[in-house]
Amino acid sequence: MSGRLSSFNIVSLVLGFSFLYLPIVLLVIYSFNASQLVTVWGGFSLRWYAALAGNRMFLDAAFVTLRVGIISASLATILGTLAAMALARYGRFRGRTLFSGMAAAPLVMPEVITGLSLLLLFVAINFDRGFWTVTLAHTTFSMCFVAVVVQSRLVTFDRSLEEAAQDLGCPPLKAFLLVTLPVIWPAVLSGWMLAFTLSLDDLVIASFTSGPGATTLPMRIYSQVRLGVTPEINAISTILIAVVATGVLVASITLKRQEARRLRDERLAQEAERQALAA
Template sequence: MKKGLTTVNLAALTFGFAFLYMPIAILVFFSFNESRLVNVWGGFSLKWYVELFNDEDLLTAAWISLVLAVCTSTLSVVFGTVAGFVMARFTSFRGRVLFSGMIYAPLVMPEVITGLSLLLLFVAIDWGRGLGTMIIGHTSFCTSYVAVVVQSRLVSFDRSIEEAAQDLGATPLKTFFVITLPVIAPALVSGWLLSFTLSLDNVVTTSFTNGPGWDTLPLKIFSAVKLGVKPEINALSTIMIGIVAIGVVAASILQKRAMVERQRAERMAAASDE
């Protein structure tokens, strides 16, 4: 019975990974296709990568998407960390229920409503739409995801480490940057990567908040699909997959280092208690 369950689990795991990653593998495979038809193999070639770097529209859209995603992720981590810290450490201030509701609302709010409300706001204040309005729109919902991730990490945080640091003479601000921040660094990295992904492939909010000449890569791809997918898009997608893979590896390394720092801090706290 145990062997049968193991076989079933292995089969389910294999099917799940194949379902998730087989389309990506096919996309990467056909990015090296000689033929212009994206689903007909015509031989190995790198010409679509060359064509990609000659396509100024796609490169501009990709650059706008990357800049937008980086700015959104960075701002979301800053605001989300503050919000998560408040929800985890200050549990009885007046208006906390309202504050928590405003943080959680973007998680369940349809993006069409969020995008439309932002569009009406920008029109009402006569703010020209562009990169700035897109950053505001993306940050408005990405911050909520970071806040939830940071709050969950702080709830399980061993505060005796902070108390030990303060007993040794550290100020609250120094304790936060020296003790708390390194310990919750994996949560910050996870929140940054999550925000980056959500911003990079967002279409609905972007379509409401962008302006002329500020089309992102997802908008370009959705427009191109109506006339047929160009092979250059496969090449660009492969490059972006490589960038994301590098980011995941870097995040894993940072998380491992943060774990080592946390264990060191816990040993120091234990030593101070003795």
């Protein structure tokens, strides 16, 4: 079988990538448009980025979105890692099926249902909607994604390393922090990045659970788009794309370096073992 791409495959790839990324490319290009008309090119300009710097509504919404994303991703990573540990380590226990189903429910639950149920919960317990309700809502629906990512890594983790540390007198918590966590750290970091990206992207759940002073950037963009697309929306969307792309790039480089370091350490350990056996 030849490894060369056929004309059909090339055309399919071009059409597929164009369908996915051409709208994003056009959005980025027109964010540098000097014209006030979104679809008419008037020359290269940074005027809309300068105007965006003075738009207090967009800046406040962006600050709220970043705070919600960082806090909710951190909470979701902690809770998701604990849930993954319970599912991967403790085998069959009473209530496992229910716990597993509840942990994975947000993966398949429509966002409208999740947002409505959280809204009813906050109203029932008389919890005023605002920054923390949005943060808790984002933690709830992104925690399951972290659990899935971390659990897939824990399934292949060699528990003999952790057991050896405990046999040498290391407490379970310390063994987890010093032995297990460094090994599964790439999966934990990937889970955090996924939760952060989902938080930045969410509109539906935030619309149900937000309150005064807790308008996120997707909500602000959506409310502005309903009145008409402006070049400032292209600019803030481009910045959001750049933030997400930079985060993904940094995470990818970090994971690759950690994997290369792990492989190097394994080679050094194997070489030391061979030299010990030879001696």
